[in-house]
Amino acid sequence: MDNDAEPIRFETKIAVLLRDDLASWQRLNVTAFLVSGIAASTPELVGEPYEDADGTRYLPMFRQPVLVFEGAKEFMTTAHQRALGRGLTVSIFTQDLFATGNDRDNRAVVKAVRQGQLDLVGLALHGPKNAVDKILKGARMHP
Template sequence: MGNTHENTSGDGTAPVRFDTKIAVLLRDDLETWQRLNVTAFLVSGLGTAAPEVIGEPYEDADATAYLPMLRQPVLVFEGAKETLTAAHTKALSRSLKAAVFTSDLFGTGNDRDNRAAVRAVGRDALDLVGLAVYGPRNAVDKALKGARMHP
């Protein structure tokens, strides 16, 4: 799956357009610290599942090396619990790459316990507080229908 439409003008001034989308959907009743924490956790898995989303490493004018980051913007949305449940169902039915964060994860303190908490609950019973999806722009838009941009 391609990630961008290449700039063919040769001058580097045309905007880069992405045919894919990275989106995070957060439940609208989270505290500010929770929103930030959930977003960070959700996007952290994208590079391993979809390596094409990772850009090249950065370097400043003094040749100090920095880690690469995502190549495209991450759009953040919010919605009610029902919106997350519907988006989760749609994302899976469209075979989008997805990451989930459930309310249970606020009570764990490590990756092993996080995975066990998700594994203990069936897909349709997950108490979702966050969902990240990546895939073709139109499919992501359809999965997130009803969500609103995060303020």
């Protein structure tokens, strides 16, 4: 039997890392796109639908918090390499994606650039807490 008074603990972490030179609208847009990749690839992270007291139903959301960090352009590359080195899959957003307008073109502009040359402006990852913490060591919480 679950105790509703017990704090809920998570063994994993969902985190988004944004480049610190993005405009506000870009930060929001990039975050939305990045977390959609996490939700799509890890459906067990998504909880049950919501319902208000009137019975109106709402879409389900992640069952755990999403932490948002920021870092310099150089740190984006470091975090990306750390994540790949630890075997975590990540969602990425590159500078080139701001110039496209659909999924086909988005995938094409990423495909055209070698991994080490990606101009990353954001990435999102999900994994064990300690791995995510080590990957993001040096980043700061988004203000």
